[in-house]
Structures are given as structure tokens and as C-alpha cells.
Amino acid sequence: MFELINLVKSPWHWSVAGILVGLTVPALLILGNKHFGISANLRHACAACLPANIPFFNYEWKKEVWNFFFVGGLVLGAFLAAQFLQTSGPVDIHPNLANDLAQSGITDYSSLVPQQLFNLENLFTWKGLFFFVIGGFLVGFGARYAGGCTSGHAISGLSNLQWPSLVATIFFMVGGFVSANLIVPFLLNL
């Protein structure tokens, strides 16, 4: 029993995670004919709170409340896992990344979200403007412009062999490569 608990508490292998994430697609379809994707919730939030007569936000968002339940569960699951299923100890990271981050003053790997970067004090600095506000804006704007995010295009879309989703996935990666290698190192030193 102890071994099982320890196994659950240690970081899970990518293949286990991949299988479980992949199974979300048929699970939602079979449970209620729902197509898996997460960024649509951002749009439903706009439709529910601030439609402002914009046609793009004038639809029956209540038909999509299932997805609010899904992300509600997602938040709760993340909370439970962080509270009860985590071993304490630093996250394992590649030495080259550790080295580069150390030069920008990030040396604490105790949490999945680097606390030396994503904290309240940084929020009202130039760094914060980019890492929180502009970064988040690009994710929200880009996901809708692309017609889906990583879950909608890269998981649901590719599972259904849609070539436009492959195009989107490739350009997600292009943007990410440029950003992580050229932009993020610059932003970290702001």
C-alpha cells in the first residue's frame, strides 16, 4: 500500500499522462457529446459577463456550461494534487536551463510556477507587465484567432486528423521556439 502511495506521489511518467490526457477526448464525447477544448471557456466568460453587443459573444453560452464545470473540476483537481499528492522537493530541471535562469536570479525550483518570477511584487513592474499581462493577452487573443488552443487543436483536432489543426499546432511551436529562445531570456533580465 505504501508503495502505491509513493508511486502516486512521485512525478508521473509522460506516457501515463499522455494516455490519461488522450482519454479525455472519448470520455467527454461518450459522456455527453462534448468536444474537448479549454480556451473556449475564455470566450464563454466574455459572452456571460461582457457581450457588449459584439456578435461574436452573442450566443447561448448556457449551452456550454458543461465546460465551466470541466475547468472548475480542473482547478479543484490541481488543488487536491498539490495539497495531498505531491512530494516535497525541487522540480527536476535541465542543467543548461538552471544555469541560464540562475543568471536572471531564478534559483528556486520548489514549485511548478517559479515564485521568484510570478509573485505579487513583480506584478507591478515591467517584468510583470510582460509575464502576466502581455503573456496572458497573447494566449487569449492568439487562441481564439487560431480557433483553438493546445487542447482544441493539438489534442482534439489532431485526434480527428484535421490538417488545419496541424498547421495551428506547428505555428504554436514556431511562436514558442522564438519566444522561449529569443524573447524570454530578454524579458527575464528586465
Next chain:
Amino acid sequence: MQQNIAGTLGEYENRSLDTICVNDSLQKESWVANIKYGVVGLLFGIVFVKAEVISWFRIQEMFRLESFHMYGVIGVAVIVGAISVWAIKRFGIKSIGGEHIEFHDKKFNKGQIYGATLFGLGWAITGACPGPLFAQIGTGALVIGVTLLSAIAGTWVYGYFREKLPH
């Protein structure tokens, strides 16, 4: 903003505009029935945390080609998803409510290039796509709520300028 495509569409067409994840079911479900999607989300959240999918560090490693981890997660997920979708089509598997499960072909537009590139730029900065943003907040990183609000603002601005953007 008066005369535009979205204004001339039917409810389903408008609701599924620029979106992959839609509710295809014609059945009305009670609030309680929606809890089952919450349970799937809950399990999904546990996986996200336990496999470090929501780790800012893992996303940097992926884009710096320093770790296979995220490629493994996404790759296996796509394979499992594709086999599932194939099986649903091949064997005509119905939903629990007895409905036929339909798949829609995605049309190409330039947003899948421009929008996706912008998304990628943001993804590496925040170290999170929309799912992990929610999960990071769940783990206690409440300050990520600002990032999420900003992502919602980005979505709103897209909706506002949608007809003027190249598609």
C-alpha cells in the same frame, strides 16, 4: 461592427465559430448532470499537476529542446485520442444519452497561422496554455489569476476586432 459574418449565422454556427470544443448534444442537462464533466476535469487536473504539464520550467525545456517530457505527453495523448476517435467512428459508438457522435471538419483560415504564432509567443512567456493557467491557480499560485484575466481580455479584444483581422 454592424454588418458582419457572425451576425448572419445561426445560433450553433455562431457558438461554434473559431472554436473546436462545442457541445454537440441536443439534450438538455440539469446542473447536477453537469457534475460528471467536473469529475473528468478533476482527474485531468490531477494529471496536469502530477505529470508537471503545468510547470513553467517544463515548457521552457520543451522549447529549448532540453527535455522530451512534453513531446511525450502530447504525442501519446494524440495517439490515444486518434485511436479513440477512430473507434467511435468505426463502431458507431453513441453517447450515454444515445446520441450519434458527429465530428466536424475544420476549415483552414489564416488565423491558424497568425493567431497560432501569437499564441505560441504567449505560451512560452506564461509557461502555460489555457488549461494549465486554471490548474496553476488551483495549486495556489493565485497571482496567475491576473494572467487568466488578461487572457480573457485578449479573447474579448479578438471578438471586438474579429471582422477586421485577416482570416
